[in-house]
Amino acid sequence: MSPLVFYPLAFVCIASAMGVVLSKNPVRSALCLVSALFCLAIFYVFLQAHLVAALQIIVYAGAVMVLFLFVITLLNLESDRGLGERPALSGIGFCAGAFVAASLVAALSSAVAPGSRGVVLPQTFGTTKVLARQLFGDYLVAFELTSVLLLVAVVGAVVLAKRDGSYEGDEQDAAPARQSEEAPH
Amino acid sequence: MIGTAHFLALSAVLFSIGAVGAVVRRNVIIIFMSIELMLNAANLAFVAGSNSLGSMNGQSIVFFVMTVAAAEAAVGLAVILALFRNRQTVAADEIALLKW
CATH class of the missing domain: 1.20.120.1200 (NADH-ubiquinone/plastoquinone oxidoreductase chain 6, subunit NuoJ)
Structure with a gap:
């Protein structure tokens, strides 16, 4: 590149x-x-x-x-207040982020020898066929578990976003009124 | 010539920006986007490593990271919706119900 x-x-x-x-x-x-x-x-x-x-x-x-x-x-x-009303704490956050960035860059750059180009890639590297062969071969169990995870996520999202949830918020007095007026759903 | 080290450095910088965003912002949705940014920085490191080592394992793991991130986004945004419905806020410092 x-x-x-x-x-x-x-x-x-x-x-x-x-x-x-x-x-x-x-x-x-x-x-x-x-x-x-x-x-x-x-x-x-x-x-x-x-x-x-x-x-x-x-x-x-x-x-x-x-x-x-x-x-x-x-x-x-x-629009909210952006970085908030406590610039000192944000400043500390940015300094810590700069430190993390510097140490990560230093660690990762030393992990790779400069100028090393690694191996010569085959012509088919990264094609759908090769990736699919690996996903349905070596990683078959992980792939199936991922589908279960997606199913759980779908069910969880529906349960959480359902409007007449039975969990209790802070306004417990307002909750029954809201539930009754949206009962037709 | 651009080598693997450049991509890893870019990935480190992106990860740090995401980490800062998750720490300094108050809006839960922005915190969530910063977490997505960190996941993507890790993905870039995986793809760069896969390219440098000539192994497809990195790309397979990126596939799984993307799937988990999509599931996480669906559940997380549903949590944010439920939270907003109950508390009328998405500011992280006003959601201190579990704070001792």
Whole structure:
């Protein structure tokens, strides 16, 4: 991958990630996250992970982010106060984050010898066929367990988001009235 | 020439940005997006390692991480909806019911 492609793309990716953290409007945060995920998908293409790149755009930038945007618009949030009213604590958080970034970069850079290109990849590396053979071969049990996990997640999401839940909130006096007026559902 | 170390460094930076976002923001939805960002940084490291080692295992694990992240997003957003319905807020510091 040429530096002329990598560095601008990495800049856009990091700027979008900063936008997720720093913007006051949750919708803008979500759109920044879509942009960051899209940049990552482009990196995946250059790293010969074509199926993963396609899944990244379809599952993440498509389905998951649409879910986020639905919830944000459903809650009808006004812009909140961004980083909050305690800038000192945010400053500590940013310093700790910079420290984590520095130590991670140092550790990961020393893990790879500079200039080493690793092995020569076969022509079929990263194709759907190879990945599917591995998923349905070596990782078959994990794959089936994942399907069970998705089923549990679907059932859990429906139970949690159901409107007439029987859990008790703080406004216990308001709950019976709300339940009775929405009984037809 | 861009090597594996560059991708790993980018992944570290993205992970740190996500960690900072999960710590400093009050909005539960933004915290959630920061967690997604951290998962994606880990995915980038997996794909870069897979490319450098010539092994498909990294890409298979990315597949599983994506599935778990999608399930987590569905359940987590349902929790946020239930929370907002009960407390009328998504600010993390106002949700202190379990705080001693």
